[in-house]
Amino acid sequence: MASLFELVLLVPESAVESVSDALDALDALSVSVEDADALTPAESALFGEPGMPPPKDGWQRSRVVALFSEEAAARDAARLLALQDFFVGCQTLGVQSVAEQDWVRLTQSQFEPVEITPTFWIVPSWHEPPAAAQQVIRLDPGLAFGTGTHPTTRMCLRWTAQRDQTARRVLDYGCGSGILAIGAAKFGASDIVAVDIDPAAVEATRLNAAANHVTLQAGLPDLAHGVFDLVLANILATPLKVLAPLLCAHVAEGGGQLVLAGILARQADELRDAYAPWVALEVSDEEEGWILMTAAKR
Known part of the structure; x- marks a missing residue:
């Protein structure tokens, strides 16, 4: 060679x-x-x-x-x-x-199926799904963030998998690869909007949705209109604080859910304070120093 x-x-x-x-x-x-x-x-x-x-x-x-x-x-x-x-x-x-080296094979060897729950897995296209997998997202590593390997992504998907999303309207804000939007569709959501400021992420979301036989709308942030039963945002603490008024405005009154990730455990109080005028955030999950914060809009 x-x-x-x-x-x-x-x-x-x-x-x-x-x-x-x-x-x-x-x-x-x-x-x-x-x-x-x-x-x-x-x-x-x-x-x-x-x-x-x-x-x-x-x-x-x-x-x-x-x-x-x-x-x-x-x-x-x-x-x-x-x-x-x-x-x-x-x-x-x-x-x-x-x-x-055969860089394609080397890269592929570094990405194994990722367990979200015992029956829900993220599986690269070159792998067979595990025998226990009842629900699968097919996703290959790409330019956009979100392959299921990061704790923030896993926590968001785990939260979604543990709740019935049937007939729910869902917004994935900062969609990256589209993995959270696809996960919501896999668990019953029927009206899904995925937005990102990066056109490459929007294109990745469309391609990944098609590969998973999922129907959704993907575009730049101005595509998001109205209110949603579930708003997901896996970004980082600083932009999440800036986006607090906008994200909360998209959450439906009477029980709409807000799910935020990309937050370090020590940043929990900062996020609670930033969102306090609209919702009461609480820590719902924690993994490897990262936390998932959620709230219901009453």
């Missing part, structure tokens, strides 16, 4: 952006940046709260790995970088061959 070649560099934080840009210009197939001190006492976190932008371009000591199709190209890139002013303080660790 043919090989690719890695150029491995040790780069201080101040030069990460310049080196990465130069590698792109030198036709690297890919460039990745890692903490050179990972798994040591000097390891440091780079990212902050979920949903917040990274505060830095790299770590204090970053390991930059560039992939090239030919060894000569990798060695030429190392030679040219060494001549640049911005490369002062950087170090070339070497060039090494990397066997090409």
